[in-house]
Amino acid sequence: MDFMDSIRGMSFFDMHVHMTSRTTDDYQAMADAGVVALIEPAFWLGQPRTGVDSFRDYFASLVGWERFRASQFGIRHYCTIGLNSKEANQEELAEQVMEILPLFIYKEGVVGVGEIGFDDQTAAEDKYYRAQLDLAKEAGLPVQIHTPHRDKKQGTSRSMDIALEHGLEPGMVIVDHNNEETVREVLDRGFWAGFTIYPFTKMGNERMVDIVKQYGPERIMINSAADWGISDPLAVPKTAALMKQRGISDEAIRLVTFTNAVTAFAQSGQLSLEELIQPVGIDQSQRYNGSSILRGGQAPRVDKESTIIK
Numbered sequence: 088m089d090f091m092d093s094i095r096g097m098s099f100f101d102m103h104v105h106m107t108s109r110t111t112d113d114y115q116a117m118a119d120a121g122v123v124a125l126i127e128p129a130f131w132l133g134q135p136r137t138g139v140d141s142f143r144d145y146f147a148s149l150v151g152w153e154r155f156r157a158s159q160f161g162i163r164h165y166c167t168i169g170l171n172s173k174e175a176n177q178e179e180l181a182e183q184v185m186e187i188l189p190l191f192i193y194k195e196g197v198v199g200v201g202e203i204g205f206d207d208q209t210a211a212e213d214k215y216y217r218a219q220l221d222l223a224k225e226a227g228l229p230v231q232i233h234t235p236h237r238d239k240k241q242g243t244s245r246s247m248d249i250a251l252e253h254g255l256e257p258g259m260v261i262v263d264h265n266n267e268e269t270v271r272e273v274l275d276r277g278f279w280a281g282f283t284i285y286p287f288t289k290m291g292n293e294r295m296v297d298i299v300k301q302y303g304p305e306r307i308m309i310n311s312a313a314d315w316g317i318s319d320p321l322a323v324p325k326t327a328a329l330m331k332q333r334g335i336s337d338e339a340i341r342l343v344t345f346t347n348a349v350t351a352f353a354q355s356g357q358l359s360l361e362e363l364i365q366p367v368g369i370d371q372s373q374r375y376n377g378s379s380i381l382r383g384g385q386a387p388r389v390d391k392e393s394t395i396i397k
């Protein structure tokens with residue numbers, strides 16, 4: 088992996104990645120590439136859920152088992168909790184999810200309400216987006232907004248309009264999945280601008296380099312949004328390497344791949360820069376509720392250089 092040579096010694100914060108659908112190999116590769124912390128926003132399964140208990144268990148795993156699993160690779164795991172836009176369209180279920188959200192958003196490691204916003208821009212999406220903005224405001228938590236793939240420009244403007252209408256400060260709102268069409272307005276209005284480097288659909292990282300060159304590093308942050316689709320959990324370190332190769336300063340790279348996300352989400356009171364620069368002690372024989380990431384008799388840490396698998 089030659090990109091590793093360009094970024095040796097750097098630390099990264101992937102502020103949007105769905106680790107529940109990734110493997111231990113991904114955690115190991117991320118740790119090796121310098122990812123020290125991440126945020127896992129609550130999202131959908133890829134297929135409809137059949138009951139509120141499915142949400143309950145999922146939210147509980149985001150603040151529980153998944154957090155523990157990340158720690159076993161030396162990575163600090165935070166999450167945002169919310170009803171995502173796609174699932175807001177199952178209204179009967181959405182009502183029940185709204186009732187359990189307050190049980191989760193105050194838990195340790197929850198740094199915001201997210202990812203919420205618009206997908207198809209339906210009336211139901213609008214309703215539950217607004218209800219969750221009120222919840223975030225009441226809890227004093229940042230909001231992580233998913234912007235739609237279709238009618239992105241208009242959907243992004245509308246998401247910001249509604250956030251302001253509900254009394255949120257732009258500085259408490261991270262507008263995610265931006266592109267060349269949306270970035271100007273998001274920055275001009277004082278919101279944080281997240282960019283997802285996701286193969287073939289959202290943004291390629293060469294385009295990302297151009298955006299940072301054009302707009303500078305203020306209030307911009309990069310993530311992988313890696314999930315169960317064809318995605319890349321190393322998108323943040325790889326983009327940092329590309330930015331370095333294309334002449335962007337180390338200081339600017341650190342802002343867009345680490346510090347800006349820390350500043351934005353530290354407003355939750357659940358994370359701090361001081362905390363993030365301390366290494367996590369790794370002991371893979373630790374257990375969470377009696378369960379370990381090791382399976383019967385396994386030794387901690389797999390030696391990836393060896394061809395022999397013992």
Ligand SMILES: [Zn+2]
Nearest residue numbers: 128130202312
């Ligand atoms: Zn996502």
